Every structure is written in structure tokens, then in C-alpha cells.
Amino acid sequence: MKNAEEIFQILKNKFQDSVLEFKTDQPTEPIIIVQALEIDKICSFLSSEDELQFNSLVNLSGVDEIKENKLSVYYHLESTIHRHKILLKISTSREKPEVPSVVEVWQGANWHEREAYDMFGIIFLNHPDLRRILMPYDWEAGYPLRKDYENPEYYQGMKVPY
Amino acid sequence: MAIRTEEMVLNMGPQHPSTHGVLRLELTLEGEIVTNVIPHIGYLHRCFEKHCEAMTYPQIVPYTDRMDYLASMSNEFGYAVAMEKLLGIEVPERVQYIRVIMAELQRIASHLVALGTYGADIGAFTPFLFCFRDREKILNLFEITCGARLLYNYIWVGGLSHDIHPDFVRKTREFIKEFRPNLKETNDLLTHNRIFIDRTANVGILPIETAINFGVSGPNLRGSGMKWDIRKDDPYSVYHKFDFDIPVGDGRNGTVGDSWDRYFVRVQEMEESLKIIEQALDQLPEGDVTSAIPKRIKPVVGNVYGRVENPRGELGYFIISDGSTSPYRVKVRAPSFVSMQVLNELCKGHMVADVVAILGSIDIVLGEIDR
Amino acid sequence: MFDLFYKLTGSEIVSGVIISLLPLFLFILPFALFAVLLERKVSAHMQDRLGPMRVGYHGIFQTIADILKLIQKEDIVAKDNDKFLFNLAPIIVFTGSYAAFAVIPFSSYFIGSNINLGIFYIVAITSLAVVGILMAGWASNNKYSLLGSMRSVAQIISYEIPTILVILSIVMITGTMNLNTLSEMQTGYFWNWLIFGGPGLSLTKFLLIPFMFIGFLIIYISTLAEVNRTPFDIPEAESELVSGYHTEYSGMKFAMFFLSEYANMFAVSAIVVALFLGGYQSPVGYLGDLFNAPWLIPIEQFFWFTVKGVSFVFVQMWLRWTLPRLRVDQLMTTSWKYLIPIAFFNLIIIGIITLL
Numbered sequence: 001m002k003n004a005e006e007i008f009q010i011l012k013n014k015f016q017d018s019v020l021e022f023k024t025d026q027p028t029e030p031i032i033i034v035q036a037l038e039i040d041k042i043c044s045f046l047s048s049e050d051e052l053q054f055n056s057l058v059n060l061s062g063v064d065e066i067k068e069n070k071l072s073v074y075y076h077l078e079s080t081i082h083r084h085k086i087l088l089k090i091s092t093s094r095e096k097p098e099v100p101s102v103v104e105v106w107q108g109a110n111w112h113e114r115e116a117y118d119m120f121g122i123i124f125l126n127h128p129d130l131r132r133i134l135m136p137y138d139w140e141a142g143y144p145l146r147k148d149y150e151n152p153e154y155y156q157g158m159k160v161p162y
Numbered sequence: 163m164a165i166r167t168e169e170m171v172l173n174m175g176p177q178h179p180s181t182h183g184v185l186r187l188e189l190t191l192e193g194e195i196v197t198n199v200i201p202h203i204g205y206l207h208r209c210f211e212k213h214c215e216a217m218t219y220p221q222i223v224p225y226t227d228r229m230d231y232l233a234s235m236s237n238e239f240g241y242a243v244a245m246e247k248l249l250g251i252e253v254p255e256r257v258q259y260i261r262v263i264m265a266e267l268q269r270i271a272s273h274l275v276a277l278g279t280y281g282a283d284i285g286a287f288t289p290f291l292f293c294f295r296d297r298e299k300i301l302n303l304f305e306i307t308c309g310a311r312l313l314y315n316y317i318w319v320g321g322l323s324h325d326i327h328p329d330f331v332r333k334t335r336e337f338i339k340e341f342r343p344n345l346k347e348t349n350d351l352l353t354h355n356r357i358f359i360d361r362t363a364n365v366g367i368l369p370i371e372t373a374i375n376f377g378v379s380g381p382n383l384r385g386s387g388m389k390w391d392i393r394k395d396d397p398y399s400v401y402h403k404f405d406f407d408i409p410v411g412d413g414r415n416g417t418v419g420d421s422w423d424r425y426f427v428r429v430q431e432m433e434e435s436l437k438i439i440e441q442a443l444d445q446l447p448e449g450d451v452t453s454a455i456p457k458r459i460k461p462v463v464g465n466v467y468g469r470v471e472n473p474r475g476e477l478g479y480f481i482i483s484d485g486s487t488s489p490y491r492v493k494v495r496a497p498s499f500v501s502m503q504v505l506n507e508l509c510k511g512h513m514v515a516d517v518v519a520i521l522g523s524i525d526i527v528l529g530e531i532d533r
Numbered sequence: 534m535f536d537l538f539y540k541l542t543g544s545e546i547v548s549g550v551i552i553s554l555l556p557l558f559l560f561i562l563p564f565a566l567f568a569v570l571l572e573r574k575v576s577a578h579m580q581d582r583l584g585p586m587r588v589g590y591h592g593i594f595q596t597i598a599d600i601l602k603l604i605q606k607e608d609i610v611a612k613d614n615d616k617f618l619f620n621l622a623p624i625i626v627f628t629g630s631y632a633a634f635a636v637i638p639f640s641s642y643f644i645g646s647n648i649n650l651g652i653f654y655i656v657a658i659t660s661l662a663v664v665g666i667l668m669a670g671w672a673s674n675n676k677y678s679l680l681g682s683m684r685s686v687a688q689i690i691s692y693e694i695p696t697i698l699v700i701l702s703i704v705m706i707t708g709t710m711n712l713n714t715l716s717e718m719q720t721g722y723f724w725n726w727l728i729f730g731g732p733g734l735s736l737t738k739f740l741l742i743p744f745m746f747i748g749f750l751i752i753y754i755s756t757l758a759e760v761n762r763t764p765f766d767i768p769e770a771e772s773e774l775v776s777g778y779h780t781e782y783s784g785m786k787f788a789m790f791f792l793s794e795y796a797n798m799f800a801v802s803a804i805v806v807a808l809f810l811g812g813y814q815s816p817v818g819y820l821g822d823l824f825n826a827p828w829l830i831p832i833e834q835f836f837w838f839t840v841k842g843v844s845f846v847f848v849q850m851w852l853r854w855t856l857p858r859l860r861v862d863q864l865m866t867t868s869w870k871y872l873i874p875i876a877f878f879n880l881i882i883i884g885i886i887t888l889l
Contacts, residue, residue, distance in 0.1 A: 027248055027464040055374050059467065061480050061493035074480065076467055076495075080374060080390060087467070108377030111503050119211070134204040134532060144212055145491075172676050179775060194680070194861055285763060285858025291580035351855070357764055358857045514680065515860045518773050 001084045004030045007052065015042060029087050031074075036090040039075075040100035040126075043088075046077060047105050053081045057106035062116035064094075066147040071097045071122050092122065101127040119145035169197065172514075176205050180283045180518045183528030187505075187517070194513045199506045206532035214492040219245060219459040220319060222492070227313040229494065230530040232275050235268035235304075236472045238317035243398050244468025244479035245319040248461045256449035257321050258400040263334070263442045264307070264316065265470075266435040270341075271300040272473035273381075273428045276525040280425055281352050283522035284361050289352040296344050299337050306330060320455040331443055338436055345432060353429060362425060363416030366508040366520035370419065376507075377500045380475025381431060382524055385411035385424030392471040404441045406434045421523035428525070460487050474498050474525060494533060498526040553635070561634060565795040566596045568846060575850045606784035611674070614781065618672035623782065623789040626665035630793040632658045633800045638713045640813045640834035651712035652700055655804060656693070659759070662793070663689050666778050669790075673781035681777025684767050684861055691868040692758040692765075698876035699752040702883040703808050706731060706741070716812025723816035728809040740886045744879050749809045751876050753845075756801035758868070760794065763853035767861050802845035806838065813838040 002010075008022045011032065018038035023031040034042055046054040059076040068091070075088040092099050101124035102109045113124040114133040121143035124130055132139060141152035151160050172189045175181040184205035190198040210229060214222050226241045227234040239261055246253060278293030301311045306327040308316040316323050352358055368378070370386045383390055391408045393401040409430035411423025461483040469478035475497030484490040501524050508520045539548045570585070570593065577584025585592030610616060636651040638644040648654060663686050670682020704710055706727070707718060719726050728745050730738035758765035767773075774780070779790045806812060813834035821829035859867065 025464075027250070027462050028466045031465075057377055058469075058476070059478050059480055059493065059495040061491070063482060063491045063493075074465075074493075076478070076480070080388070083395070087465075106377065107372075107375050108500055108503060111499060132204075134207045136204070144209070170676060172680075180773065281857065285766070286856060287576075288580050288854050291582065295581055352857070355857060357859060360863055361857060361860055513860060513862065515767070515773050515858075 060112035386419035622669035629661035
């Protein structure tokens, strides 16, 4: 079992500049902020390294950080073998929100990423099946959980705020 | 001359007796054999996460009820645990005990629905009504507690909406006394029935590595033989004070991780829950249940991930606060949402009838998947 | 019976029509009404509830209200249904089960047609339902219906084989296919029934008893499957196929499927009763003999036949509300790997015994 700071050091040694920051000013658990485009490599390292073995992706959530003009993704990872957990965060631009998918590492990420795509429009590169999941497949009015989202007036000829 | 054959695409649902709500499964069939299953969800999407951003923190509690509508108490409990972690509130002992009692009663009620509907999926209708008869008694207990039978709004951040009814302890004990023989009866009727075992054993085997990789949790993970329960492995509230076992699937009728194991884990869990309730009733301390409820919730900037063991698995709330009275972002890690993903993996190569058996054994609630 | 009406009306056609309608109005309709209510009450009481309670005392008129509702319901025929086959299917299915009643000996006096090939006729005519079911499934243009009817056909055909093998062993012992003769043979007390080796007190009778019990069990299980009852109700498995081949039917057409299901339940029970349990014979002797009133005997026989039949129908319901449903491959396994070989060996052994 390792605490978040030790894990951060391991990551920092391995990936150097891709691991950006260790944020401890949180009321609960600290965040490890990493480079968005490296997330798939970091995750496969986290899951395969013997002393880490993060075999389970507990949660994956997209967040719209409109003040910084960024879209972020939070990864809650847990190792059922070593019983430690960490919180990873990546950020990407709102204009071209592209991040690598981690489905190859944890298949459970599949629907979480689809949901993040559905709600925030974050494109997960190499995702096997990136479709809308909760919204209708033909929803064209944007991504509802973005802070600047506005309801369309009509959906397929039906008035939306009925 | 070979006969020309074609694959058939069968739409199961959204209106179908055994999709447990409004789920649509797109089955590709070769005769009766299923070659592919594509679940389509979202028919019950009620924008929980978007709503939360417009609500103050206490106002969210009734909305959490409506996610997993078979385990509303557990949903509230999860939200309260997450929020108290964020706010750093210490909750009085009595509140913790009552919460545990409610959550375990809710677990039994939810598992009863799971068992009953599973029996109905397999074709045995009588256990369904037996289970609902017992669930009714639990709902009566909830009713005398908070007036509602399904959506309670009882567990608040920092406390409870009000104290339990004076009769509650006595009636709960009566229920436990009545329920034990009833559970045995249901077991005799369904669990150890030869046909039931033939239908569920060796069907939909979920190996332990696959389960963890998919993030499957709760009884489904334990059915695969993994001893993992957040009540023990990441204790919250007062669970560390109680003595209970974590039942795991042992493949006694087939392979470890088959549908029967997942089913039987739930049966055993109900007995463990009864144990917890009995201990909690014995130790129930006196006190005020509303004293720690904050007047105005305004957490510091930051985030929290709080999780509890819901009847269906790990229910997590990821809450980001921006320092105002309503959350910046709430993401719910719904156990059914995650478990649902393995369906295709489990169903390939089985028959149409097995799809129903597997779906029932995962025990999904669409309200929680779609939120 | 025919002679009676011939004397009364003087016309062969009129009396023929009356005699063919009699079982329908005297027996099938009232029985179906009664059986539906019985099913609901049996299931209710097995499940700790009361069942229908509103229409009449303890809901005894519930099924009449249901029938009235079904008659009034709109008859929905979807656009892409094959209309001709769709309309024909319920009629054929109902004909199959209704026609079987023609040779069922309700009592020594009341038998529609006392033909020599009675049991053969029943086996043949009940197979007509297969055609109707396949027709319904195909014409509905619904994948659930098609799957259901395919299952149903495979199932009924598979389970006919063990049924026929057992019937064959009975024919071997008795040397007759006439159901009335069969029933008459088993007169006297219940130890003369074929399940107890038939009449007489020879060594053959005692040798036959265990094999007759096996035959009885096989025919009961396979007839259960032939009428698509739980645990063999996979053609209409509601949790998988909504309700199988009659998913698309509404109103009276649905009622006809429903009616024929209940009529079939009685028909197969009647076959089992006629073959193994003495048919209409009383197990303990007749009051008519006791009071020297011969007119009472056919009524008593009718009573005994109905009681035996209905008690088997009750067992079918009992099973339905207790057991889960088999999967389609397990169902086939039961028939081809277990019932047919056992029935076949049973047939051979009975053949050897009868040669003794």
C-alpha cells in the first residue's frame, strides 16, 4: 500500500514532464495532474507496474472548467491488490477536446467515456464505440453538462421545454 | 445443398417483461444462439447531474432517492457520507446506527426484489410474490419511520429528518423473527430447485479478472469469488463495529462466477444484513438525530469522492464544490451502470432464455443506469 | 346418444349438429370458465393472496366478466400480418383441441363418437394444433411469435414420441384402441385400473405394475409438455418471448387460444385418465348398483371422470406455480435423452411380459 505522494513520485520518475502537478490543497484526497495526451500510457503503467497494480477504474468523470476554458477528466483508480487509490486529472481545451481512451487498460471505462463524450463532448481517441449513451443518438443541440449549454427549442419538431 | 441461413436481429425492449425497466437490448441471433448484445440505455434519463448543479446541497437529497428507486435509503446514505466527508462533519452515534439499520433493511428489500424478479425471469412466479410479501413488511417499517414507502428523503446531510418511531425497534425485531423462516421457504422453493439450478448454474460465467477489469462491484463481484465489500474494505459510518461475514460465490453448482453464484450471494447477504440489524438494534444509543445538521451548507472549494456499499455494488458520489451553496459538478458512479457493460461479454454464445437469466442475475435498476 | 336425438328430431343432420355441439356447451366452455377461475384461485392461494374477489362471491363470476370483456375488445390485425393465416390460426388450434373431445368417453352413455380408433384419432387430431401454432407465429410477422411457434412445434413433435410409445404399450396389453372398451375393461374397483396392471389376478398383472407406473409418469410429463404448461411452457415463456405465438392476438382470437389451452389441459388429462386410471369407472362401486337405480350410473360415471380429469388439471396448475421453466435445449434433452429411451425400454419389457 502506497499513499498518493509516493505514487506521484514513482510517476514523476517514470514519466518526467508528463506528470505535471501534485495538488494537495484539497479538503479530502490530493490530485495528481498529468498531461492529457499521455494518460493512456500512464494508466497502462499504473495498471501493470508490480508495486502499483491499479486494476480497477472506480470512476471516470468529465468536468467543464469554463473559467479556465478547459474540459477536464477525473480518474479514480483503485488497486484491489495493494488497496491504495489515487485521483488523476487531465485537462484539455474546450475547442478541440481530445484525450486518449483508457478502454484498453480498463474495459469498464467504455461507458464512462461514452458518458463523458455524451455530456461534455470530450472525444476519446481510440475508443472502440464512441456514441452518445444517455442522450438520443440524433441529439444535435450540443453537450448538456457543459456550463454554456442551452436547451434547443425543438427536437425533431417537438417543443423541448414543454 | 446447404440451407441459406441469416442472422436475426431481435429488439428486446424497451417494453419487455424482463428487461427490468426501459432497457433496449439489440440481440443478434443465430437461431436461438445469441452472437451479440448491444444495450441501448437512456430511456429513463432524468438529468440528475444537471439538476444537481441548479440545486442547493440539501435539495439534492430527494433527487438521489429517484436514482436507484429500489434502494433509496442507500442512495441518501451515500450522498450523506460524501457530503459529510467534504464538510468534515462528525455525525452523532445514534444517527449512524439508525442509518446502518435503514441501509441494511433497504438492502434486504432490494435483494428481495432482485430474487423475486429473478425467479420470475426463470419462470417461477410464486417466489416473486413471496419476496414481495416480505418486502412489504420492510416498506411498512419505513413508512412508520418517515411516512414514505419508496422515496424517503430521510437521511440528510449531517443527520436524519427525524427520529425513529417509538414502535420501530419492536416492529423490526418482529420482522426479523418472521423473515428468517420465510427466507428458508423461498430457498426451498427456488434456490435449491433442480430446474432453477440447471437454468442458472454454468450460465453467464464472469471470471474474477474480467469482473475487476470492468469495475463490477457488489454482489456481482462477490459472486465471482472476490471478497470485496466496501463496508469492510473501506469502512464508513459505524460498520466497523459490527460482526458480519462477506459471502462469496463458491461455484458449488457449477463454475465460480455463474448466475447461480451471483444469485446465492444475495441470499446469503440478506442473512448477514439481519445479523447487522440485530446488533445495531441491541446497541442503539440515545441522542438527538438533528443536532449536527448544518443550517447552511457551503463547503470549501475542492472535491470529494464518497462511496458506500449499495445493494447493487459500489455507489460513489464525486462532488466538486466551487465554494457556493450548490455543487459545481456531481457525478454518480452507479453500480448498475458499470455492471451493465459486461452483459455482452456474458451473453455471447448463450441462448435467448439465458440472456434473461444473465440480465436478471446482474440485477440492474434502470433508474440508476440512466439517472 | 346420437340415436336418442335421432328419435327426438327425426333428422340425421340436426341430431349430428346437436351431438357435436353438446360437448362444447355442456363441457368445454363451462370447464374453461371454471378452469381459468381455478387457476387464478389456485395460484393466488399458493402465493399468499386472495385472487379475484370482486365479481360475485369470492369472484366466481370473474371469468364470465373476462369473457364479456374479451368479446367487446377490438380485434387488432396489424398492417403487415398475413391476414388469411392470421385469422385462420386460432380456428385451427381450437378445432384441434375441440375435435379431440369427440371420442373422449365421459361416461358409458355420453361419448361423442364411439369409434374403434379412438386413441389413434386423438393423437392424430391434437397434432393439428402444431399447424395452427406455426401459422399464428408466421402470420403475426413478429420475431417473438416466430421464435415461440418454432419452439412450440419442435416441442410438441418431440414429446409426441414418448406419448405414443406409452400409448402403444397400453394398446399392446389391451389389444384395443377404442377408448370406451378400454374404460369398460377397467371396471370394478380401482385395483382393476391399468395403472395397477389391469383386471384379473394373474402373475402378469403384478409384473406389470411397476412398468405401468413408469409409463404413467412418462405420459403425464410428456402430455404436460404437449399442452405447453410449466415447466415446459417455453413457447409462451413470458419473460423471454412476451407471450410467444399469441403475442399479436387480441380479443376473441386471443380468447380462442386461451380456451383451447384449457380445453387441451383437460383433453390430455382425460387421455391419461382413460388409459391408466379406469376412465369413467368409479374406484369404489356405484350408488346406482346399491339403490338399484341404473339411470344413476352414467351420471356417476360422468362425475368420476370429471373429478379425475380436474384433479389432474389441478396438478398441472400446481406444477405451474411451483416450478421454474426449462431452457429450450434442456427441454429437448429431457425428451430425447431420457423420456424416449425409457419409454422405449418400457415398451419392450411390457411386450415381453404380455407374451408370458
